[in-house]
Amino acid sequence: MILDVIAKAPDGKEVLRSSKIYMPAPGKMGCGKEMGRGPYEKAGLIRDTALPPHRTLVETFEIPFPHEKIEQGKEIYGKPLFKEMDIDVELWYVPFGETEGPAARWNQLWKKLTKRVTID
Amino acid sequence: MLACLGLPFMMLCQDANADPVKKKAKTIDELAARYDVSSCKECHEEIYEQWEASAHSKSLFGIGARTAATIGTTITKGLMTWPYSGVQKPEDVKLKHLMLCAKCHLPQLEDATDDVAQEIVKAVFGLWDKEIKKESVKKLRKVNINCLICHQREAITHKWAQGFPQEDAIYGTQEGAHEDQKYPIMKKSPILHESVFCGQCHGLGPNFEFDQPSQCATAYGSYLFAYVAEGGHETCQACHMRKLNKGHVIPAYRDADMAEAALRLEVDAFGYYWRKNKAEGVTPLAVVRVELTNKTGHEIPDG
Numbered sequence: 310m311i312l313d314v315i316a317k318a319p320d321g322k323e324v325l326r327s328s329k330i331y332m333p334a335p336g337k338m339g340c341g342k343e344m345g346r347g348p349y350e351k352a353g354l355i356r357d358t359a360l361p362p363h364r365t366l367v368e369t370f371e372i373p374f375p376h377e378k379i380e381q382g383k384e385i386y387g388k389p390l391f392k393e394m395d396i397d398v399e400l401w402y403v404p405f406g407e408t409e410g411p412a413a414r415w416n417q418l419w420k421k422l423t424k425r426v427t428i429d
Numbered sequence: 430m431l432a433c434l435g436l437p438f439m440m441l442c443q444d445a446n447a448d449p450v451k452k453k454a455k456t457i458d459e460l461a462a463r464y465d466v467s468s469c470k471e472c473h474e475e476i477y478e479q480w481e482a483s484a485h486s487k488s489l490f491g492i493g494a495r496t497a498a499t500i501g502t503t504i505t506k507g508l509m510t511w512p513y514s515g516v517q518k519p520e521d522v523k524l525k526h527l528m529l530c531a532k533c534h535l536p537q538l539e540d541a542t543d544d545v546a547q548e549i550v551k552a553v554f555g556l557w558d559k560e561i562k563k564e565s566v567k568k569l570r571k572v573n574i575n576c577l578i579c580h581q582r583e584a585i586t587h588k589w590a591q592g593f594p595q596e597d598a599i600y601g602t603q604e605g606a607h608e609d610q611k612y613p614i615m616k617k618s619p620i621l622h623e624s625v626f627c628g629q630c631h632g633l634g635p636n637f638e639f640d641q642p643s644q645c646a647t648a649y650g651s652y653l654f655a656y657v658a659e660g661g662h663e664t665c666q667a668c669h670m671r672k673l674n675k676g677h678v679i680p681a682y683r684d685a686d687m688a689e690a691a692l693r694l695e696v697d698a699f700g701y702y703w704r705k706n707k708a709e710g711v712t713p714l715a716v717v718r719v720e721l722t723n724k725t726g727h728e729i730p731d732g
Contacts, residue, residue: 310730314717333732335644339635347499349507349529351644351732352635359728360692362651363659366721374700374713385710387702396717398696402682402730415493417683420694426715428700 310360310419311408315397316372324394325372332406333357372396374428389428396424454541457548461571464537468609469576477576479677485574488534489549490566492683494556497569500530501553503643514641522550529643533630535572537582583629584618591619624652624726627665632731651727661726668726682730691729693722 310331316324337345339352360366374394376387400420405412454460470477480486490497508516508526516522524538524546531538538545548568555565576599584600585591594600599607600618607615620626632646633653652665669679673686680687696719703714723729 312719312721314719316715332730333647333728335732345644347502347506348643348645349503349641352642353644354634354647357728359651359730359732360721360723361659361728362656362723362725363661364723365693366723368719368721370717370719372715372717374715376713378710385708387710387712389713394700394715396696396698396715398694398717398719400692400694400721402688404682404730417688419682419688420692422694422696424696424698424717426698426700426717428702428713428715 311401311403312368313397313399313401314370314372315399317395317397318375319391319393324375327370327372329368330406331358331360333359392429393425393427396426398422398424451540455544457545457552457568457571460537460541460545463540464572464575464577464582466576468611472608473576476677479675480575483678484681484683485579485679487570488574489531489572490569494566496530496534497553497556500527500534500549501556503530504550504553507641511641519550519554520547522546529636529639529641530645532636532639532643533632533645535574536578536630537572579621579626580618581612583626584621586620586625586629622664622666624649624664624666627669628652631665646731648727648731651731655728656726663726665726691723691725693720693724695720 312329312331314327316326318324333354334344334356335351336353336355337343337350342355344355345351372394373387374389374391376389379386379388398421399418401408402417402419403413404415407413408416454463466477484492488496489500491499504516504519504522504526508514508522509518514526516526523543524541527538527546527549538549552565552568555561556569558565580600581594581598584594588594595614595616597612598614598616599609599612600616600621602617602622603615604617605615607613618626628649630646631648632644633650634647635642635644652661668690669681669687670676673690675684675687678684682688682691696717698715698717700713700715703712704710705712
């Protein structure tokens, strides 16, 4: 699973994209620290960041508004170039781990929510 | 005298419960015929159509040939590269090698000979050969996880305690007669409605019974050790079959309703001016808080 958080300017242009990956990392034949890929070599787990059942995971993302820096006396102020951003939050099922190329055709958008953030 | 009378009686009792020795199928067609379920459709049409739409009905070929392709890489990237596998070329692949995949994707392959294993291997590589692609697809689609695999062959897990599946019986939720020439008896399966039934294939992790353990699914392991451990008590069948009326489609992540039901996503966001430090000053910042709750009985994804 990939969680994408995408901030967009009022003109729709992407300002920033931040992603988190949730997946088990099986060991390659259970030996050492290299991850295995196919069922013929996967054995056990080295690490597991998949979404656990019956639990809530909280992620926080901090996205600076694009801004120009203005000196006011001894202080530096960030003056936002725009005061509104739409934040798209998308959760993708990505069975092959590829977001581009032919394998990406298997990807599925499971959830999408958009929030508008304003700053005065 | 008593011993003489007792022996045939014991033999009769054992007949129904003993591990039946079957003649091995020598071709895919023979194996397909042995597990032919076309007669099931006559009375169970809706269920049959649900099954036809399921991933189980494509268990060897896969959805979009994914399973067949993975069997191919198991041979080329696995078996052919390992010095002690006995496989140097696809022609060396035997039944025991394919069982790494077939344990779950085609458990009835155990009832076949190495000839069938070779036929499958040829069909798998035939998918990339224009001349035999169509024929290969057709072959690989002939055998799968069907009615007889769940309701007959794999319907009992604890065979020493509960007996081996009776050859003329279909296992379900009731006892009685069953209108079918080959399977005239209906018996109640002790496990068909239990999670352990699905756990036979949907994985604890490495399949240690093989000389070279394979690992595909780990969903059942996660169910046992993460979901049940957290107080979960639903069965696999409750969510994948009943709750959303999915029946014998038994869908998973590709189904939009299942995806919708699987997770709760909540997002909160606000903006403020953050005074970081003297050098960078005050920064206009958006803070996005995302809450993800996995409502299923296993981790997402598993593997």
